[in-house]
Amino acid sequence: MTTFSFEVLVTLKDGLSDPQGKAVEAALLALGWSNVAHVRVGKHIRLEVDAENVAAARAQVEEMATRLLSNPVIEDARVMEGASS
Amino acid sequence: MTTFSFEVLVTLKDGLSDPQGKAVEAALLALGWSNVAHVRVGKHIRLEVDAENVAAARAQVEEMATRLLSNPVIEDARVMEGASS
Numbered sequence: 001m002t003t004f005s006f007e008v009l010v011t012l013k014d015g016l017s018d019p020q021g022k023a024v025e026a027a028l029l030a031l032g033w034s035n036v037a038h039v040r041v042g043k044h045i046r047l048e049v050d051a052e053n054v055a056a057a058r059a060q061v062e063e064m065a066t067r068l069l070s071n072p073v074i075e076d077a078r079v080m081e082g083a084s085s
Numbered sequence: 086m087t088t089f090s091f092e093v094l095v096t097l098k099d100g101l102s103d104p105q106g107k108a109v110e111a112a113l114l115a116l117g118w119s120n121v122a123h124v125r126v127g128k129h130i131r132l133e134v135d136a137e138n139v140a141a142a143r144a145q146v147e148e149m150a151t152r153l154l155s156n157p158v159i160e161d162a163r164v165m166e167g168a169s170s
Contacts, residue, residue, distance in 0.1 A: 009092075010129070024153070024154070031149075035086075035134055035145075036133070036134055040132070041129070042128070042130075042131070044094050044126070045127075046125040048121070068109070068112055068116060
């Protein structure tokens with residue numbers, strides 16, 4: 001068994017209202033950065049999985065991303081192989 | 086002026102307690118995934134910046150990441166050039 005590191009990025013689907021992103025955008029504008037737009041706030045999850053090979057590990061992480069880490073109705077989940085932490 | 090897309094990943098520094106990560110790890114274990122460890126939950130921010138060139142845009146995003154998007158005392162911020170959304 002080998003330990004693999006992954007990162008999962010969970011973002012709100014385009015078109016859905018993102019009040020947290022709007023709040024961050026307003027704060028950036030208030031600090032003088034007026035050239036910023038389309039701020040969207042999501043989640044970043046880092047984890048480690050023990051598996052026989054990277055393909056098995058990735059398949060498991062994809063399933064965890066869909067079943068627990070994101071709500072597929074309103075969110076997209078992207079799985080990246082991460083640097084070992 | 087060109088529009089550049091960036092992603093900022095804000096993660097809790099190693100060594101700091103992450104109750105949200107622990108909760109996610111417990112939920113994954115409860116669903117039967119017992120080979121998962123070191124779950125850490127952070128933030129993912131996507132944004133667009135208008136700038137003359139990518140170097141200027143990245144410098145601005147690095148500054149925004151340190152001054153507003155993260156708390157440098159307890160968090161690390163990583164800036165990535167993102168795919169246009």
